[in-house]
Amino acid sequence: MKAAVFHGQYRISLDEVPDPVIESPTDAIVDIEYAGVCGSDLWTYRGEGFPAPHRIGHEFVGVVSRIGSDVHDVAVGDWVIVPFRFSDGTCRFCKAGLETSCIHGGFWGRGGTDGGQGEHARVPFADGTLVKALPDGGRPAESDIPGLLALTDVFTTGYHAAVSAGVRTGSTVIVVGDGAVGLSAIAAAKLLGAARVINAGSRHADRNALARAFGADDTVDSRGEDAVRAIAALTGGIMADVVIECVGSAQSFETAVRLCSPGGTVGYVGLPHGVALDMATLFPRNITIAGGISPAHHYMRSLIPAVLEHAIDPGRVFTRTYGLDGIAQAYADMDARTVIKPLIKVSHGR
Ligand SMILES: [Zn+2]
Incomplete structure (x- = not known):
């Protein structure tokens, strides 16, 4: 064969x-x-x-x-x-x-x-x-x-990130990443009842359009510091209690943590590469990291x-x-x- x-x-x-x-x-x-x-x-x-x-x-x-x-x-x-x-x-x-x-x-x-x-x-x-x-x-x-x-x-992976991060009815959710897992996480968050989903990290109009088709209410076409500023403006500086990281790179993870409100959870999936968590950043803000390989x-x-x-x-x-x-x-x-x-x-x- x-x-x-x-x-x-x-x-x-x-x-x-x-x-x-x-x-x-x-x-x-x-x-x-x-x-x-x-x-x-x-x-x-x-x-x-x-x-x-x-x-x-x-x-x-x-x-x-x-x-x-x-x-x-x-x-x-x-x-x-x-x-x-x-x-x-x-x-x-x-x-x-x-x-x-x-x-x-x-x-x-x-x-x-x-x-x-x-x-x-x-x-x-x-x-x-x-x-x-x-x-x-x-x-x-x-x-x-x-x-x-x-x-x-792919979809069960995005879904696992949303479940692990505790998405529930009425949640505001930020999804970092514009790949297939990120798109899946957007749809999963909506399926679990999220009231507002913001997708960050894509500079491509076609991917932003697809993110909206999957249920994103807002798309932010920037990454890193620019994305943090744009989402602060969108959320009145609150950010979100649930952030789903779907890229797996060190920079993306750092951005996800910065987008998470104090007391919130960053859900992660999709085989992170080269990511080292900075406990000094997580500890004072009571940020939970939850996720892993999706069953x-x-x-x-x-x-x-x-x-x-x-x-x-x-x-x-x-x-x-x-x-x-x-x-x-x-x-x-x-x-x-x-x-x-x-x-x-x-x-x-x-
Ligand atoms: Zn078994």
Whole structure:
């Protein structure tokens, strides 16, 4: 089969790799229909992730084509959503809704597992990992599929930031960042009842327009000191009790802390890089830092109906579609920021 392989900084190619087989009775094979490229894939692409070579991609949906003898909750033919980390569904962390800390779980593309940007993937712990979009395993409407794909990581990541930061009915929320996670956090904050969402950090008119489409009431097209000044003017100097940091850089984190009111919370997600917290800044203002890696699997139960009932439309983060053979171009375009998030359609020769 064909699958994307990371060969080193800025080198991704579509390679011929062995077809997956059932290795354990709890495995399933999924024929991948759609995959996403994640902001964290981009860190890898830029040479700041796991060393090459390895398979890549961890956002995917598709159809179960084979199951092991000890798989009971999914059947051949089921249309499934695959979270960005696999998990057994039975350990104490899975039972607590923190599947990302599963004792037996792992990341796609590591330790011999398949990546999500390919034709097929072997899914360990199929019962614990796979989530059916519809209770009967049926195929959702084509137009709902990008939104369901967004639940594998990007939307549930933005949602986790909003939940962790304590967004509630009536909150004023500042979201720092204009990438797909930031857009998702805007929509998540609105879904959780935020009265006002201010998006900071984009200098691009198209991204500001999309931020408003996702629910932002105000957009501030500056960063750093300028953003702090602009938001102080917008909020009468109060800033906000909830700030969601969706960039992951040191500068962005510093800005997020400065935008947070005393006693407030900064929610963070999306693999921060090179961020060192300055306790001397946090302590006197009683700022809480909350967040981490999103337990996407845990959130899917409540968010799948929100997608299917069109309460949210997280699939709008995908701004261009590529074939699997366009995978290298998809990375290059996302890296150049000419596309917000690539959608990869896997054709299987059809
Ligand atoms: Zn577990």
